[in-house]
Amino acid sequence: MTVTEMPVTDRRLLVTGGAGFIGANFVRYWRGARPDDTVVVLDALTYAGNRANLDGLEDSQCRFVHGDINNTELVEHLLRDEALNTIVHFAAESHVDRSIEGPDVFVEANVLGTLSLLKAARKVWQLEPASTGQTAIAHRFHHVSTDEVFGSLTHEDPAFTESTAYAPNSPYSASKAASDHLVRAWHHTYGLQVTTSNCSNNYGPFHFPEKLVPLMILNVLHGRDLPIYGDGMNVRDWLFVEDHARGIERVLESGELGETYNIGGCNEWTNIDIVREVCRSVDERMAARPELVERFPHTPAAVGEPSETLIQFVTDRAGHDFRYAIDASKIETELGFQPATDFETGIKKTIDWYLDNEAWWQAVFDGSYRKAA
Numbered sequence: 001m002t003v004t005e006m007p008v009t010d011r012r013l014l015v016t017g018g019a020g021f022i023g024a025n026f027v028r029y030w031r032g033a034r035p036d037d038t039v040v041v042l043d044a045l046t047y048a049g050n051r052a053n054l055d056g057l058e059d060s061q062c063r064f065v066h067g068d069i070n071n072t073e074l075v076e077h078l079l080r081d082e083a084l085n086t087i088v089h090f091a092a093e094s095h096v097d098r099s100i101e102g103p104d105v106f107v108e109a110n111v112l113g114t115l116s117l118l119k120a121a122r123k124v125w126q127l128e129p130a131s132t133g134q135t136a137i138a139h140r141f142h143h144v145s146t147d148e149v150f151g152s153l154t155h156e157d158p159a160f161t162e163s164t165a166y167a168p169n170s171p172y173s174a175s176k177a178a179s180d181h182l183v184r185a186w187h188h189t190y191g192l193q194v195t196t197s198n199c200s201n202n203y204g205p206f207h208f209p210e211k212l213v214p215l216m217i218l219n220v221l222h223g224r225d226l227p228i229y230g231d232g233m234n235v236r237d238w239l240f241v242e243d244h245a246r247g248i249e250r251v252l253e254s255g256e257l258g259e260t261y262n263i264g265g266c267n268e269w270t271n272i273d274i275v276r277e278v279c280r281s282v283d284e285r286m287a288a289r290p291e292l293v294e295r296f297p298h299t300p301a302a303v304g305e306p307s308e309t310l311i312q313f314v315t316d317r318a319g320h321d322f323r324y325a326i327d328a329s330k331i332e333t334e335l336g337f338q339p340a341t342d343f344e345t346g347i348k349k350t351i352d353w354y355l356d357n358e359a360w361w362q363a364v365f366d367g368s369y370r371k372a373a
């Protein structure tokens with residue numbers, strides 16, 4: 001189908017999964033950069049969703065709706081009643097280890113949830129058959145995906161480009177790949193104005209402490225083992241989360257409809273090196289700020305030990321992808337996007353955020369943020 005571009009001028013956003021790690025950082029960034037835009041966050045508040053991630057952001061222009069993307073009627077109602085013209089779709093089950101333990105919810109949230117959104121968007125934005133006589137409403141559906149859909153690289157392989165064949169290996173990445181294909185099909189078949197971004201591993205504030213970087217920071221602070229899967233030589237490409245938000249902004253502003261854009265940090269690290277870096281960085285802070293040792297008496301620095309002594313090599317993740325790497329030249333050359341935060345700065349900001357926001361992660365650990373939601 002030929003798709004005529006209908007540019008969105010006055011942006012009114014539905015941000016799905018906006019109470020999760022990247023979604024909340026995106027809303028935070030967007031509210032700062034474009035305070036006049038309307039933002040409605042739709043989030044089911046699963047174990048990973050946290051209303052506190054949006055603290056200080058909600059006002060007359062930005063509101064939170066507790067609900068499931070699989071509730072198509074609710075999505076239609078929000079799009080229609082609030083005249084929303086842009087969906088930025090983050091909502092998903094996102095943790096690979098959980099997908100290995102229980103894949104069903106990944107298909108429900110990531111595949112069926114995306115289908116539900118696509119159906120609602122097509123209906124409310126009036127992309128029903130021409131015979132209905134309706135004129136389509138200007139809109140954009142931006143789908144947030146991952147580099148994991150491309151599978152695993154060896155050391156020698158070139159980085160993933162947008163034309164790398166899909167080869168998902170985990171239930172998580174398979175569900176994300178399926179959602180990417182649905183989004184593509186809604187563009188080609190029904191003319192939905194879509195863009196997709198496939199991003200590498202993010203790190204930064206509000207990251208749920210089941211994922212590598214926050215888990216290691218908090219385990220160091222508590223003097224707990226640092227579990228490294230396998231030999232720790234698996235490679236990931238790390239991007240500061242605010243740069244992901246900026247990359248999506250560029251795609252929303254200037255991305256070509258139906259196109260996909262890789263977003264990455266050009267910043268490959270083995271897991272063991274990332275963990276050593278976290279250990280070094282925390283130890284540096286402990287040395288510079290004695291009050292931290294009083295707050296965290298179980299951290300190795302409290303007894304003059306390096307945090308690296310906590311490293312434990314444990315059983316590998318099933319089907320563990322060896323290496324991800326993003327070739328981000330398309331978004332750089334076509335949309336002029338480059339990450340703004342280098343890794344050294346980003347990891348320091350992240351560690352400082354966890355040190356300064358103990359109430360946030362204590363509430364995550366004791367579940368009180370869920371009781372309050």
Ligand code: NAD
Nearest residue numbers: 017019020021022044045046048049068069091092094202
């Ligand atoms: P997250 O797990 O921190 O947050 C996911 C959010 O989605 C949570 O707030 C959760 O409550 C919500 N959610 C889940 N199912 C829902 C449903 N059915 N209806 C409504 N809300 C629902 O995940 P994240 O790390 O912020 O990832 C966000 C998106 O970015 C995901 O689509 C993920 O695949 C993608 N992504 C993540 C990374 C990364 O490094 N974390 C990298 C690339 C792409």
Ligand code: TDX
Nearest residue numbers: 094095096146148200201210211212227228229234271
């Ligand atoms: O305890 C751990 N020990 C360990 O060695 C954990 C939690 C992870 N790891 C390894 C597995 C990975 O090689 O660290 C690497 C990173 O693991 P995760 O933080 O679980 O991220 P990953 O599996 O790479 O997936 C992440 O990036 C892509 C996000 O969770 C996905 O949502 C995103 O799509």
